[in-house]
Amino acid sequence: MATTLLLITVVSFIASVVVLDKPVFSAEPKFILPHRGCYYASWSTFRPGKARFLPRHIDGSLCTIFYYAFAEIKLDASGGFDTNVIKPSFGFLTRAGASPYSNVSLSNLDSASDLKFLKRKNPDIKLMLSVGGWGTEQKFTAIAQSADLRKIFISTVIKSVRQLEYDGLDISWEYPLKKDAAYFTSLITDIRTAFDNEATSSGQTRLIFTAAVGNSTLEGYNVPLMNQSLDLINLMTYDLHTPYFEPTETGHHSQLFPPFSNSSSTNVRDFTEAWEKAGIHKSKLVVGLAAHGDTWNLTTNATGVGAKASGQGPPGFFTKTPGFLAYFEICEKIRSAELIPTLQPDIKTPYARSSNGQWWVSYEDETSVREKVRWTAQKRYSGVFLWDITLDDFFGGCGVRYPLLNAVKSEYKV
Numbered sequence: 001m002a003t004t005l006l007l008i009t010v011v012s013f014i015a016s017v018v019v020l021d022k023p024v025f026s027a028e029p030k031f032i033l034p035h036r037g038c039y040y041a042s043w044s045t046f047r048p049g050k051a052r053f054l055p056r057h058i059d060g061s062l063c064t065i066f067y068y069a070f071a072e073i074k075l076d077a078s079g080g081f082d083t084n085v086i087k088p089s090f091g092f093l094t095r096a097g098a099s100p101y102s103n104v105s106l107s108n109l110d111s112a113s114d115l116k117f118l119k120r121k122n123p124d125i126k127l128m129l130s131v132g133g134w135g136t137e138q139k140f141t142a143i144a145q146s147a148d149l150r151k152i153f154i155s156t157v158i159k160s161v162r163q164l165e166y167d168g169l170d171i172s173w174e175y176p177l178k179k180d181a182a183y184f185t186s187l188i189t190d191i192r193t194a195f196d197n198e199a200t201s202s203g204q205t206r207l208i209f210t211a212a213v214g215n216s217t218l219e220g221y222n223v224p225l226m227n228q229s230l231d232l233i234n235l236m237t238y239d240l241h242t243p244y245f246e247p248t249e250t251g252h253h254s255q256l257f258p259p260f261s262n263s264s265s266t267n268v269r270d271f272t273e274a275w276e277k278a279g280i281h282k283s284k285l286v287v288g289l290a291a292h293g294d295t296w297n298l299t300t301n302a303t304g305v306g307a308k309a310s311g312q313g314p315p316g317f318f319t320k321t322p323g324f325l326a327y328f329e330i331c332e333k334i335r336s337a338e339l340i341p342t343l344q345p346d347i348k349t350p351y352a353r354s355s356n357g358q359w360w361v362s363y364e365d366e367t368s369v370r371e372k373v374r375w376t377a378q379k380r381y382s383g384v385f386l387w388d389i390t391l392d393d394f395f396g397g398c399g400v401r402y403p404l405l406n407a408v409k410s411e412y413k414v
């Protein structure tokens, strides 16, 4: 009797193993180190002429992890928001309806599929769907504060990311405020739990989970829980001083160190160290580099950091945005002597003034990128990322193609 029972048990155990065709374990993602993240701004395909960026322009050897920016959150009227497209980005739809998938559309993510060729060349490269971006904070708040919407959002994300054959999700909520801190925490812990469960049930490698964060005051964030839930934290260590928020005085938007003249001026080092001290492990901290400059109109003859200014400088021919220039525009203006550059030794980052004395730009060049990569390596942070690959001199208008990303690569000796 006991033997029969044992036999039945063994047989049914074997049967259950055979029937379960999916393994019950799952793998953790493996990264190429150090991280060299690259955001890809999908709206760059609308730029004119040689600045029109197409996915096939991407050189897969320059980055280890690509972020498609941005998947858009659309909430219908029942979610309290209309479907205004803030940027020409490509979205998926979430809906607070009875059936989570009834209104999910993936058709607009076609251009995210265009990055898949990168993995065919190098399967270790990671592709991430970055959700959010500038101006999407109300939608994040709406989703995060409702347990139902969080659920719909998360199942939509998992379905989209798997269908695209991407590796994970990047949350780019700019920015959770103090009032959002509890919801933000619920959102990220729910996402991580769902990713763990999905990996177990599907037997696939767990989806990677990252977030881009941009506020050194930290009050919108529960940092210890972020350290537990997230694989990487991309620090938006740029636009630290902008003509939009500080119109009357020039400032360096991505200075590595504060100027000697003002040690409290926001800078990359203090921003990064604040996140480390608050509890993010070094192995998860990724420092942001900028391939854009921030521009101011000058109002006096002074041309340094802290010079008097009157708001955003003139737009570039290709990027057409006041207060903003791509590195490919800046380097060409330097070549043609329309801009006269200065490397300020204390802040380790360059700025330039226009030769007519009217405007001013703070930016990064190959030297400052190398300086930041060296500093990041010395501090044993896990890597750097670039906002964004389409703003580097990708067509080689000033010499080599991708000077900033090549500087990162050669400084890391990879």
Ligand SMILES: *[C@@H]1O[C@H](CO)[C@@H](O)[C@H](O)[C@H]1NC(C)=O
Binding pocket: 177, 178, 214, 215, 216, 217, 218, 219, 266
């Ligand atoms: C951080 O956010 C607070 C509001 O929560 C804002 O007052 C502050 O200027 C922000 N700081 C930075 C560096 O963005």
Ligand SMILES: *[C@@H]1O[C@H](CO)[C@@H](O)[C@H](O)[C@H]1NC(C)=O
Binding pocket: 262, 263, 264, 265, 266
């Ligand atoms: C120094 O920088 C801080 C932060 O950006 C700013 O609030 C302050 O006004 C600056 N002080 C001087 C003297 O420029």
Ligand SMILES: *[C@@H]1O[C@H](CO)[C@@H](O)[C@H](O)[C@H]1NC(C)=O
Binding pocket: 224, 227, 228, 279, 280, 281
């Ligand atoms: C952060 O996470 C890492 C790895 O997951 C862990 O080793 C470390 O102890 C955590 N740090 C804190 C302050 O919780």
Ligand SMILES: *[C@@H]1O[C@H](CO)[C@@H](O)[C@H](O)[C@H]1NC(C)=O
Binding pocket: 300, 301
């Ligand atoms: C600015 O420079 C011009 C030409 O170099 C000079 O004539 C003028 O006096 C200067 N203005 C001030 C306020 O220093």
Ligand SMILES: *[C@@H]1O[C@H](CO)[C@@H](O)[C@H](O)[C@H]1NC(C)=O
Binding pocket: 297, 310, 311, 312, 313, 314, 358
């Ligand atoms: C900056 O100067 C340009 C001319 O050089 C002008 O067209 C533009 O309106 C100015 N911007 C602001 C914010 O004053």
Ligand SMILES: CC(=O)N[C@H]1CO[C@H](CO)[C@@H](O)[C@@H]1O
Binding pocket: 097, 102, 103
């Ligand atoms: C855009 C779209 O597909 N809207 C549909 C969302 O779902 C409701 C009910 O399930 C339909 O009535 C809408 O047409």
